[in-house]
Amino acid sequence: MARTLAMFTDTSLCIGCRACQVACKQWNELGMEVPEWTGTYQNHAHFTDKTFRLVRFVEEPKPTGDLAWLLMSDVCKHCAEAGCLEACPTGAIYRTQFGTVNINQDVCNGCRYCVASCPFGVVAFNETTGTAKKCTFCDDRIQNGLGPACAKACPTDSIQFGFRDDLVTKAQKRVVTLKGMGFKEAQLYGADSQGFLGGLNAFFLLLSKPSVYGLPESPKLPQRNVVVDSLLSIGSALVVGLGALLAFRERGKGPGDA
């Protein structure tokens, strides 16, 4: 396997220009959507089947009473342990040689289990194609040696594309720098491959707690409980079976008598 590719989104550099969001739409030919009122400059409110990159505009109250802008260009995390990939019953969702997660549109049959299983609410169902959609990490571009459209378009290098190990080193240095500048809450999200979901191949530098950006503090693989749930169901089956046996059993007769 090739070295894992990644995108590092440094939110401290984001100016909210949305070049990434537009570049993503253009390159991937994602159609127009009716905008919705979100109460901020952010549009759309959530990822959709036609919005794979989404700049979040978060207003955080400062101790002085003012509001501070927290800008974050959000995207599919291409998790090392991906809920959508585990959920897919058709094999349509697969991991590429670069470590990214893709949906094969020719195989997906639209069962929507992946939609229910993404801990970040990324995967979305497209009514027109009848399939699940999400960021492809611009698979067509990276197969041809180009970076993802969003990273290419970013004018401030808030979105960086490269080998994961290189980017993690860079990101760690950046956190130290920012902390020195007084950004006490500066932290990486998903950079640690020993951390949640085995690490994210699209990871982030945040300036506040993940929950402030609407991110789960410690997302978990949704399938982790299937074995326990199954065993509890078997236990329930045994009790139900015993009850029915008691109700139907003929005293003094063997099972074979009729």
Next chain:
Amino acid sequence: MLKSPEWEMMIVWYFFLGGIAGGAYFTAAIADNFGSARDRAVARVGYLLSLPLTAACGILLIADLGLPFRFLNMLGKFSFWNPMSIGAWGIGVFGLFTFVSSLLSFSSSPERVALRRKIGLVGSIFGFFLASYTGVLLGGTAQPFWGEARLMGALFLASGASTGMAAISLILFLTGGAAGEGFGKVKKADRYSMILELVILAVFLALLGSAARPLTTGPMAPLFWGGLIGLGLVIPLVLDFVGRRARALTAVSAVLVLIGGFLLRYVVLMSVQA
């Protein structure tokens, strides 16, 4: 912000009918193997009921896909711990069992009866599977409440058994088979299942705590407390108790159990997605 899979009425019906099919088949197999000759009607009704219901389940599942003509892609791989994958396989296998058992339910030759009994016991495993895996499937998602509900599969199984038994007793009542001893036995087994369902439901809610709020408070609360627990579990148990000699009352209780089984799937699916 999580996304709901938009599993709506077709899936509610699928969960409901799958529970009845699995429960009815397993009840039939128990009656067939361990009951008396007078319980034969229970076995036949149970087997014959599970066949069309399982077929309906398959049709509902396929129709709910974004691209129904690609349903065979579900069988493109077999992932043992993936409920959606193993579920597609499980419905197919269980469908075969219901078909063979239904055919054999018309036979009275001793060899075929013996074969039917053995097939019934093995098929019951798949019946239990169909009744419960849907709960495990919800427990394996990232959705609030579903993903935290450890006993969803166990709960669906108890409800599936109970609704399957209620469906059999109702058919026996409507076709005049209620005079037989089998009717009383199915109702008795149904009472056991309902009591188990209530116990599981209590533990389910206790374990979930505040995570159960989409169910216990808000728009779904009247259907949950009044519909499922009141109308679908407590009242049928009371009716069965006071009306042990009045078969019409126990038939009413069977109808209520079926309504309760439907409401369970409805409130669970819709509480998160509404």
